[in-house]
Amino acid sequence: MALKLFNTLTRSVQEFKPLDAGGKKVGMYCCGPTVYDFAHIGNWRTFVFADLVRRTLEFSGNDVTHVMNITDVEDKIIKRVRETQTTLREFTGKFEAAFLDDLKALGCREPHQKPRATESIAEIIALIEKLIARGIAYQANDGSVYFSIAKYQGCGCHYGQLLKLNLDEMRAGERVASDEYEKESIADFALWKARVPDDGDVFWPSPFGAGRPGWHIECSAMSIKALGETFDLHLGGEDLKFPHHEDEIAQSEGATGKPFVKFWLHGAHLLVEGRKMSKSLGNFFTLRDLLAKGFTGREVRYLLLTAHYRETFNFTLDGLHGAKTALARIDECVGKLRELAGGVTAAPESGLPEQFSAALADDLNISAAWGAVFKWVSAANKRLAENSMNAPAAAAALAAWEKVDSVLGVGVNSEAEIPAEISALAAERTAAKKAKDFKRADAIRDELKAKGWVIEDTPKGIKLKKN
RNA sequence: GGCGGGGUAGCCAAGUGGUAAGGCAGGGCUCUGCAAAAGCCUCAUCCGUCGGUUCGAUUCCGACCCUCGCCUCCA
Numbered sequence: 001m002a003l004k005l006f007n008t009l010t011r012s013v014q015e016f017k018p019l020d021a022g023g024k025k026v027g028m029y030c031c032g033p034t035v036y037d038f039a040h041i042g043n044w045r046t047f048v049f050a051d052l053v054r055r056t057l058e059f060s061g062n063d064v065t066h067v068m069n070i071t072d073v074e075d076k077i078i079k080r081v082r083e084t085q086t087t088l089r090e091f092t093g094k095f096e097a098a099f100l101d102d103l104k105a106l107g108c109r110e111p112h113q114k115p116r117a118t119e120s121i122a123e124i125i126a127l128i129e130k131l132i133a134r135g136i137a138y139q140a141n142d143g144s145v146y147f148s149i150a151k152y153q154g155c156g157c158h159y160g161q162l163l164k165l166n167l168d169e170m171r172a173g174e175r176v177a178s179d180e181y182e183k184e185s186i187a188d189f190a191l192w193k194a195r196v197p198d199d200g201d202v203f204w205p206s207p208f209g210a211g212r213p214g215w216h217i218e219c220s221a222m223s224i225k226a227l228g229e230t231f232d233l234h235l236g237g238e239d240l241k242f243p244h245h246e247d248e249i250a251q252s253e254g255a256t257g258k259p260f261v262k263f264w265l266h267g268a269h270l271l272v273e274g275r276k277m278s279k280s281l282g283n284f285f286t287l288r289d290l291l292a293k294g295f296t297g298r299e300v301r302y303l304l305l306t307a308h309y310r311e312t313f314n315f316t317l318d319g320l321h322g323a324k325t326a327l328a329r330i331d332e333c334v335g336k337l338r339e340l341a342g343g344v345t346a347a348p349e350s351g352l353p354e355q356f357s358a359a360l361a362d363d364l365n366i367s368a369a370w371g372a373v374f375k376w377v378s379a380a381n382k383r384l385a386e387n388s389m390n391a392p393a394a395a396a397a398l399a400a401w402e403k404v405d406s407v408l409g410v411g412v413n414s415e416a417e418i419p420a421e422i423s424a425l426a427a428e429r430t431a432a433k434k435a436k437d438f439k440r441a442d443a444i445r446d447e448l449k450a451k452g453w454v455i456e457d458t459p460k461g462i463k464l465k466k467n
Numbered sequence: 468g469g470c471g472g473g474g475u476a477g478c479c480a481a482g483u484g485g486u487a488a489g490g491c492a493g494g495g496c497u498c499u500g501c502a503a504a505a506g507c508c509u510c511a512u513c514c515g516u517c518g519g520u521u522c523g524a525u526u527c528c529g530a531c532c533c534u535c536g537c538c539u540c541c542a
Contacts, residue, residue, distance in 0.1 A: 011471095031542080039542085046542040075540075163537080164470055189539065215540090237542030238472090247539085268472075269536065276535075306490075307480060312473065312535060319479055322491035329490085332505065359481095367481040371489040378507095385506060438500055445503080456504045465504080 001361040003060055006310060008162050008241060008264040013363050016263060019232055024063045027227035028054060029261075031219060031236035031244070032068040032114070035095035036076045038286040041300070041315055042270050042277055044106060046237045048304045049267040051108035053235060055407045056360050067226040068111035069219060070096055072118050073212055078202050088118070088202050102287040105297030106304075107409040115222040117213060121204050123221040124213045128191045128206075130255040140182035143194030145208050147247070149187045152254050161249055162241045162264060189247055190214035216247035220255070223248075229256040235265040270304075270313045290320070298410045299323045305366055305408065326374075327410060333377045336384050337398045346395035348403045352376040356404045373404060418464050422453050426462055429455065 003016045018026045030050040033039050039047075050068070057064050072092040081091045096116075103110070117124075128145055131137035136151045149159050159165065195203040195210040203210045213221075223231065229252070236245060245264060252260040272283035290300055303323040307313035352372060359368035380397050383389045389397070405411060429444040448455050448464075456463040 033542090034540095043542045049542090165538085187539080239537065239541055241471095242537065243539045244541090267542070269542070271535075303479090310472080311480090314479070316479075319491075322479070325492090326490050329505095336505095365481075367490095368488070371481070374489055381506060433500080436500075442501080449503090454504065457499065457502090458505075459498080463504080 027231035028233040029223040034071040035092045066111040067113045117218040142182040145192035146188040220252040234261040238266040340394035344391040344395040348399040349396035352400045
């Protein structure tokens with residue numbers, strides 16, 4: 001089924017067709033983290049969204065090259081490096097590692113390439129030189145190099161592709177003192193920031209003098225290097241549309257004279273407990289905060305994947321509890337199927353995979369996709385309860401689930417190892433029950449519960465689950 | 468001020484010009500020594516308000532109210 005996606009460039013849902021003549025290869029770039037702190041749950045929504053896009057493409061048989069940059073030089077980073085008296089690499093390395101750990105905990109497939117801004121300085125400089133040569137960039141009296149929107153537009157290029165812009169009515173940013181700049185026009189943006197004393201050791205030599213790259217240029221340089229001057233998909237959070245992505249387009253198209261990206265995808269933000277996330281409201285969570293509360297990465301992933309990517313989503317702790325229960329329902333069903341299937345394998349049964357992929361093909365309608373999953377769970381449970389399923393049927397159902405889970409990525413909870421102490425207690429309880437010593441049996445049940453294990457009596461005997 | 472999203476059950480969230488998916492919570496039942504767990508069943512005369520178009524609107528149009536985002540730090 002043809003995948004349709006909302007392209008910010010055209011502001012419409014369009015069929016996605018790879019640029020690749022073979023129709024298989026897809027180049028996808030997602031703006032990655034600025035490693036100055038732990039990423040928060042809002043950031044994670046975007047990265048999980050990117051993972052969904054990638055997995056959906058792979059599910060459809062595409063060969064995706066997923067590139068995600070690591071922004072490891074930037075104002076906030078430099079400030080903190082100075083404050084904490086460390087080196088740039090030491091400081092950013094810590095948060096980069098934490099980011100990748102978290103990404104893994106959330107079940108995201110690792111991007112094929114993760115270029116660092118600091119290791120792409122040569123490409124960045126080359127791109128700036130190209131822009132200067134074409135007369136679109138200029139060096140100001142402060143030593144910094146800026147991109148000229150006016151010159152760019154003078155070349156017949158269009159600034160404002162991702163949103164309607166009215167440059168005359170644009171307000172100057174309140175946090176940026178305009179006298180700090182020597183730009184020709186307020187809308188111009190920095191490509192290369194000249195070194196200032198506060199930068200400390202953070203600077204690189206360049207034909208324009210010592211300094212460091214501006215924010216937007218790194219993404220143009222790295223994405224072009226990895227994916228070519230024109231590539232398929234570029235995604236990020238909706239706040240990046242302007243100025244970041246708009247400026248990326250301007251720099252890239254200004255330098256290459258070619259269309260930069262075919263499809264721009266933007267993920268909406270989230271609210272936490274119904275409010276905009278903020279540290280003062282106490283609703284600002286990193287993944288680590290949530291793990292510390294006893295939730296798992298897959299539960300967070302599930303919750304982040306319950307709403308459509310273009311809608312603001314309300315992330316709540318209550319919802320996270322619901323996610324735990326909902327996943328347990330799937331786990332229970334899949335566990336029973338696995339048990340019944342034994343070692344038997346089979347081709348996926350039809351129904352679920354078709355409904356699931358039809359939902360995703362419709363601009364990633366993940367809610368409808370989950371709807372199909374839970375209807376399937378319901379039906380499977382019924383067949384299981386009726387004993388109307390044999391091993392091959394269970395294997396086929398299981399294969400269908402595994403197929404859709406290659407996109408959902410929530411997997412199945414791996415059965416926890418049961419410690420000897422726990423299974424001994426369970427055996428003791430079974431014996432007590434048999435002897436009709438229910439008082440003793442219940443005491444053991446409570447003891448197990450206190451140790452974090454729930455004992456279930458099923459028609460086939462007891463089952464132990466980690467709580 | 469400019470531009471752009473939203474308002475669907477207690478909560479979260481899909482969706483359609485023809486009478487409201489799914490999840491969580493709640494209620495009932497089955498199972499059980501009792502529980503728990505699990506499973507099954509149930510749970511919106513109604514989709515922000517007011518008008519309009521229509522045989523028919525939650526879905527289209529208009530106005531209004533509320534809310535969120537972007538406007539050069541920002542996922």
